[in-house]
């Protein structure tokens with residue numbers, strides 16, 4: 112007996128655009144509503160209508176606030192979606208910062224294209240505006256952890272911790288049906304076990320079907336402790352004498368970096384240097400972290416109880432206004448600039464890269480996964496030039512990566528999470544990975560766990576029985 116239909120509308124064969132439509136019990140729930148990012152052929156999908164009418168979707172359930180999981184919401188609303196939007200409380204708070212920012216970036220890009228004539232469409236339009244982003248965020252309803260909420264006549268959903276960023280969840284959906292119904296779990300993005308600040312991923316528990324991410328499906332994180340990698344990278348960068356640019360996601364990575372920098376500075380393991388946080392969103396997000404102590408793990412709570420605020424212990428200068436940001440250009444010598452976006456696809460980090468990449472004394476420290484087609488990936492791959500604001504900028508800077516800071520579990524971490532299932536699922540769908548990563552991970556599930564695993568293609572529709 113079919114209990115549900117599952118459509119893969121994004122993050123199938125790629126890492127962005129997460130969108131899974133689950134139709135069951137006469138209702139349609141969209142799990143995640145993410146924007147495609149990276150390669151142009153993917154970004155163009157953001158302009159296409161979904162294969163099902165927006166009005167036919169009853170509700171959206173978001174695993175977490177990252178734009179590749181939430182950033183299509185304003186488009187969905189513009190297309191006529193008027194159902195409820197559910198997320199954890201912390202995710203809801205973060206969306207209040209992230210979605211308007213995403214709209215603002217879209218508007219800036221459209222303005223830039225119009226001013227420079229770099230557009231096929233006249234005028235170039237934003238995918239959505241800052242106001243539409245804010246309006247979408249205002250519609251999100253916060254739901255407590257582990258509390259089952261109704262997502263249909265009989266279906267229920269609950270959020271369990273995924274340990275990825277503040278508020279990040281796996282979504283567990285119980286569908287009614289014969290022999291006890293079925294339980295479908297959407298992993299969301301799985302965090303690293305043992306990472307600082309946040310709780311570890313909660314056990315998977317019971318599941319008949321699992322839709323699991325595979326960002327690092329064919330990789331193992333560098334086992335060298337993050338503090339040691341950072342200590343080396345910063346030490347070498349200071350010796351080069353130039354600026355250190357760290358493109359960082361405003362949410363998650365930035366707070367992890369501040370935490371580690373604080374530890375290194377207090378222990379005298381890195382030379383004294385000025386640190387700038389040049390991202391209004393990162394500054395706001397750090398404030399939201401501080402408002403959600405329920406998200407913190409034991410270690411973080413213990414530090415807080417001893418009167419230490421690990422996210423505020425670094426002597427960090429905040430650049431909120433564009434003037435404050437520009438003033439950093441004049442700073443010579445060892446200066447560490449943390450600025451968004453994390454893959455250098457937009458944001459203020461572009462100005463710093465344009466100014467400092469041609470200088471061989473500069474160091475760029477990449478601290479997260481760099482999607483194919485992004486400037487971050489080009490730098491990681493050793494590009495001699497990158498295109499910024501329509502100019503070819505020479506890369507003479509030293510580019511280095513610190514791996515374990517990723518907010519994603521590596522392949523072994525994802526296997527560890529799957530092993531926390533209380534019984535083997537009927538099937539695992541491997542999503543949110545580039546094809547090679549997803550395929551490698553699917554093969555490992557079959558070989559090491561003996562569970563059937565499929566890598567769905569974009570647009571695939573499967574019937575769950």
Ligand SMILES: [Zn+2]
Pocket residue numbers: 175177180275300
């Ligand atoms: Zn994420």
